[in-house]
Amino acid sequence: MTDILSLPPEILNRILDYLPLRELSSVCLTCKKLRDVVYVDSVWQKKCKQEYNFKSIEGWNVNYRTLYSKVLRPYGDLVGFWRRDFRCYGGLLQVKYDKGCIKGLEVLAPASSRVDRPLRKKDMFIISITSSETVQVVSVHSFPEKKEEGEEGDEEEELEEEGKEEQRPCLLRVEQDEIEGRVLEYKVTDANFILQKEGLINHPVFRRWISEELEDDPYAEMYLNCVLRKGVTYLLSRHEYRWFPLELPSKYRVNVPIQPGLFKGTYSAHGIEILSLDYNDDLTEVTVTKITGDPNVPASEISLFGDLTSPLVLTAEQQENLDSLTAIPEHHAMEQSGSTVRQPFRIPEHFSDRDNRYIPEFCTFRCRAKGRIAGHSFMTPCFSKGHFIVFDESKFGMVWLELTAFSIYFRVDENELKD
């Protein structure tokens, strides 16, 4: 009589494919032949792919079974995007598979005023496994080389691009909080060591932070305070963070003036921030939410929302100055809401904008909108009138009527966020 052990391995594998972990281990314990079949690495390769979307074992010095049991089971769920619960500043974390490790990268807005540049990424932590099957979870820090004595007064000193990189053990844990849901906790175990090396008043690190944030910003002097405050808070955080899962808006929408996604926007003194644009289900409203924030309007708050049911088509003359713009009757509307109409775009007289180089002369969609403004620490928040403008799929803008200012937003390229 044909029995189960006489089935060829490829058929036994097919049957194993249907079994959850616990049954696989039970099957292992029945006899040597079945144990060997379960231990075949291709079984585990499939599971790694199916359950954790793991593709390439290149660089990992272990087999799929070890990878699955020691690395993916505890840490595979970290892969994806997280938003940081960090004061008003928020933050974005990308965890992805890298060669031979799982890597956490802090994703930062481009340096001040260069909103068309790509996001910056900094290694934050690395999860790997040694060939003796010990899992290592380390945080990554880099310290610029200290300058030699005697060069302190030199204003022209340039900081080293590459510093010394150090790895310190850190704790990474996903907790399930009753109210907040999934939370990723990160803590460098000997933060004091780091703080000592960085120091709040440690000259090279602080200066490097400032120069990275400001780069070639023409308004650097004016906005130094904001950056200083942010830098101090960042260095003071003692390298202990919490993150919540973040779903990037990716659904393709029909009949919208611009596709949802992540954008970089200019926020004057606060530099560039990362935001998420999406729509409500009945496509009557477009909402732009902050992923990184500032002391006025923190992360997770809505920065602006546009009313798609009140689109506008304006002439260049109507946009000459604030008076002509506000003279547009409240109920001036178009035949079909939501449809895009190419029309001229002008920044009205006396409106401030950070940078002239980006302003297009035409836009494809315009509607009434409201933008969030608030005092420091989100005091007395309110909504200020404006217009939401779509230039093309890669940029949109906000004309702040009451603030007499203009902000532009550039789409974050898909490739910047790819695995």
Added chain:
Amino acid sequence: MLKLSETKKRNIKSSEMPRSYACDKAVRMPMIKLQSLEGEVFEIDVEIARQSVTIKTMLEDLGVEDDDEEPVPLPNVNAAILRKVIAWCTYHKDDPPPPEDDENKEKRTDDICSWDAEFLKVDQGTLFELILAANYLDIKGLLDVTCKTVANMIKGKSPEEIRKTFNIKNDFTPAEEEQVRKENEWCEEK
């Protein structure tokens, strides 16, 4: 193709064929003859036979024509099993082609239709023979449902219960068994 001696051939009478084939000779569906290990010949509708990718390929590669007097030999399949395979294929003849195995989808075992469940209430030997035949004949739907059935026989059972079900001899020494248990401890963790 081998020519078999006349004495070995035995055509199935139309009254012995599965019900859907008790049809008038006047209705000429294209037919094909399949021959089991023992030499028994089964005549079935070509469209039903083509659910087997193996047979389908043979038809295309070897240019076997309908109503060819030569049966297709299937030396790996005995008559009893072949009869059952044909019954399954006949019932499922109007099924849409099964989708390609999606590497990313988790595999379910709770979606076996009731006809198949009844059909597969057979002894283990027959079940495994069906698996082997479905594999040899490359009939994905039948292979999937038979494998799922075996998986369901394993689910929820301890190693000892699995051994009992399939009459497997435990060839581990106590030390070996302990080692395997240790190596699999992590499977129990949440």
